[in-house]
Amino acid sequence: MPYATLAELKLRYGADRMSDLTDRDGDGIGDDPQIAQALADASDEIDGYLAARYQLPLPTVPSLLVRIACDIAVYRLLSLRRMGDIEDARRRYEDARRLLESLAKGTVALGLPASLPDAAQPQPSLAAAAVGAARTFSRSGTEGY
Incomplete structure (x- = not known):
């Protein structure tokens, strides 16, 4: 699902x-x-983070994700140019990535409306399940004690 459109990107950064x-x-x-x-690549990157916590596709696209998608897309476009053009875009990209990490951890909320029906509420995906080490003690391993 695209998180930002060409029109939104041009509105945010300017058509020129x-x-x-x-x-x-x-x-x-x-x-x-x-x-x-670049927008599709940004959406794919966002999905990679959000899939750890939310069922995709999201029922709505929060404006926070539109901004993040635009910042990542511009960074991707600038990365194709000479090195001096990329400093501000790199900072914005790193900020966007840190924000996505916080969303994936649950320390920042997307702000989706609470009035969504239960079926439409984002659910943690199976990717969010923690996998630990094998159990040290089990029924079969402690037989006779």
């Missing part, structure tokens, strides 16, 4: 900035498919 980042042939027109791919 998106054209500057993706204009490979110098005609002043951005490469919308390249932007769409």
Whole structure:
């Protein structure tokens, strides 16, 4: 599920900035498919974190995830350019990644409405189940004691 659209990305960062980042042939027109791919990659990265805690797809897309998706997409687009352009994008990407880690741990909430029916509420996925070491003591291992 995409967490941000091309229109949302252009609204947040500006259409001119998106054209500057993706204009490979110098005609002043951005490469919308390249932007769409960066947004898809950002959504995949977000899903990787959220799947540890939430059942996907989410019933709604919180605005927090729209911002995170946009920041990750711009970082991905900037990573294709020369190194000097990436410093601010790297900081935003690292902030977005730390926020996703906090969402996965449950220390930050998505703020999904509490009025969703129980069936639509996000549920922890099986990926969130903890797997520990094998038991030291068991019935078969303590027979005769």
